[in-house]
Amino acid sequence: MKSSLDAIFSALSDPTRRAILGRLAHGKATVAELADPFELSQPAISKHLKVLEQAGLIRSGREATSRPRELEPDALKKISDWIGDYRRFWDQSFDRLDGYLSKVQGYEDDKSGD
Amino acid sequence: MKSSLDAIFSALSDPTRRAILGRLAHGKATVAELADPFELSQPAISKHLKVLEQAGLIRSGREATSRPRELEPDALKKISDWIGDYRRFWDQSFDRLDGYLSKVQGYEDDKSGD
DNA sequence: TGGCTATATAACCGTATAGATATATTGTTT
DNA sequence: AAACAATATATCTATACGGTTATATAGCCA
Structure with a gap:
């Protein structure tokens, strides 16, 4: 698995x-x-x-x-969580964007979360 | 696109x-x-x-x-919506399962939503 | 045991994908 | 106009993928 x-x-x-x-x-x-x-x-x-x-x-x-x-x-939950990092892009105003960007760190974050 | x-x-x-x-x-x-x-x-x-x-x-x-x-x-939102159909599988108790199953109709639903 | 049912595996084929290197395109600068 | 910079496209190669048909495996039943 x-x-x-x-x-x-x-x-x-x-x-x-x-x-x-x-x-x-x-x-x-x-x-x-x-x-x-x-x-x-x-x-x-x-x-x-x-x-x-x-x-x-x-x-x-x-x-x-x-x-x-x-x-x-469980696997669906996994990608739901991944997408969650981007959810603010369509859910909320872009004003708070800078506040959460530390969560989304790209390649390394992606690999560690795998 | x-x-x-x-x-x-x-x-x-x-x-x-x-x-x-x-x-x-x-x-x-x-x-x-x-x-x-x-x-x-x-x-x-x-x-x-x-x-x-x-x-x-x-x-x-x-x-x-x-x-x-x-x-x-927008595209990420699209798959987020798709996953939403399954969210109850891990978010909620399975008691209410039958209630929402009409939403998830498999092949045809999937294609129409495409 | 032999045969039936449900499913898995093997071997093969055509197309798609991810990468490379080489070259073309497009806009900027002098 | 020529040279440069940023990016795209062309071509090629190796591997992965989705499908097929043929065959193997595993459990049930007469």
């Missing part, structure tokens, strides 16, 4: 994977159920699920012969 | 590009200034900037011979 910002953002850049997450927001689902809405092969879906799992966005269970997936929201 | 979720998430999946955004959170900067912290060629940085701009995350200006970049937070 990498769960780095690299892996998380990369996983989310694919619309199929975002759709899978959307489906999992409704609750646990099997691979077959997750594959159903798409015109993709089962192995393609399994690959997407692997990417999501390695990014820490979902987890696999085991129920008889199936391996149901469910959301693992 | 694509500004689709695909393009935004993809742009953010690279640590160099996130570092550039971090730098731009401090304020406008030239290409040379943005390139300075990295051991990358100038064309490599220009490419990264192009990716960020096409995702709608930054904009280019023109000042004499330089083309300073600055943040364009």
